Amino acid sequence: MSKLLDKTASRTAGSAVEPHGWTKGVLLANGWLVYAFFYAPILLLVIFSFSDSRNVGVWGGFTLDWYEGFVDSRQTQAALWNSVKIATVSTVVSVVLGTMSALALERFKFRGKQVFDALLYLPIIIPDVTMAVMMLLFFAEFFDVLNAVFGTELRKGFSSIALSHIAFSISFVSVVVRARLAGMSSHLEEAALDLYATRWQAFRFVTFPQILPGILGGALLAMTISLDDVVITQFVTGPGWTTLPVYVFGLIRRGVTPLINAVSVVMLMASMTLVALSLLVERVRNVGTNQRRGF
């Protein structure tokens, strides 16, 4: 993992100067310190998830019981699946809406653009708790009104969590995709139009491939945020819709056991796999272009 990171770092910093003497020593020490700071807690977490003792801080010999407990527990299973379902749905929807709003803001002029632009970033600035309370109020009122008017039986649960996650993920996706779009000359789209492409074809064959890395990055971000969220989810969740982080949070209140460590390690692995995958994809693409340079 860290090797992968090192490789990317050295590739981007092509023109950096090699340090000498004590500068080199200090820099090296600093590097190790930062790594220790990052990874020591993770290392401890991983080690104690294998500890055969109910007390988190005490090593009681090696065991896989906590992982077994995680796999066997119907509650953790249910929470995991809830998380995955919500993350998937909210990622897909927010990627589509976020990309569309990024395109609108970056490529078109329309009335109220500046207001829309400013408001779009609100969810990034507002504290989670505020957002959570807003959502809670909103769904309480909104679902009541819908149920009264249309006779539906909407309750808090999947739809309220997914909608909240979509609401804040759109901003993040939009920011990432916009950065990518801003770096792409609008002349490319004009060139496509000049070469007989319709607006849709220009998007499909020129804009989309150009912003795809941004879209994937945005999707990764949206998925990570959704999988991680505790505060907002806790406010808008309903019966039967406990997500994994919310479940872990609940466990802690009832006393910390290494089961939490095991669950955390699983979650950690999941996010690291996502990051590693994205780096790998990037690497393969680069190798591909380098090889083609040959002839």
Next chain:
Amino acid sequence: MTSAVEIAGITKRFGDVVAVDNIDLTIADGEFFALLGPSGCGKTTTLRMIAGLEFPTQGSLKIFGDEVGTLPPNKRPVNTVFQNYALFPHLNALDNVAFGLKMQGVDKSTARRRALETIDLVQLTGMDARKPSELSGGQQQRVALARALVNQPKVLLLDEPLGALDLKLRQEMQGELKNLQQNLGVSFVFVTHDQEEALTMSDRMAVMNDGKLLQVGTPEEIYEHPSNRFVADFIGQTNLLEGRVLDSETVCLANGEHVTGISDLPRGSEVAVSLRPERAHLGPLDEIHSRQAAVDGVVESVTYLGNARVYHVRFDWMVIEVREENRPGSTLHEPGTSVSVSWDPSAVSVVAD
């Protein structure tokens, strides 16, 4: 014969900015037409309106007789070579060139064959698999050219296509482009702010400034008979001697001296006599030729150019530049000597604002 492009009374405004101000322009079929002017004068905007990337605020635009006013770019029989090439970075040279054919629904193998032919035409044989980032500036330029030409447009629009190339490559490409245009017989509308490029390459050219079309004509007409002060100054080097019209063949210069200058402007009009440096001659003070206009001055500086010498001669309130070919036996006039600057009256033009 219908003309390739017919622009009548076209104006383009961006908010308060008038980018193109009521221009009329006709470009013939098979013509190499240059659009010349300083930065920001509206060249790109004019070109973009022909391409359909910008719609005129006012006026009529016809391509081969068809009114295209607000037709989108993908419905016009024209293609563009963009100012910065605008190649698709994720596609290799072949796919870049074949893009237009694919969008028109040409089948894959035909598109591939025609794209490869065009890549050969622009002398990029064997480079079809390279991405734009793996090509030099000159090669990218050729891909951009091929990408437009492969569609066999009726009019090819080029926006400063050589602007990013170094001098040597630029001169090479100028020759190639001109040959290509003559062989294909397609109208080229070529935007540039380099007057030399416009003069050497075009069949006819237009000079623009500040959104207005100042003069249209062959390079020779424009160089020899500039229609106003801006054109005289912008095309080539010139000395502008300020004065007033006295009668149809005399101009009274600002210092009271009379020189020959043919014009049909009313008496008293403020004008300038445009004297090209290479049309003026230096001689000793007493050398008076009949039928030659002359003013007297003092040599201020001499610049040696190898094939010529450029003199700056102070003449009352202004400095005149004179270019003397460096021939065997041509006399050198040292700085400080008094000289007479003379010229053939038919070699100057009288220009107003």
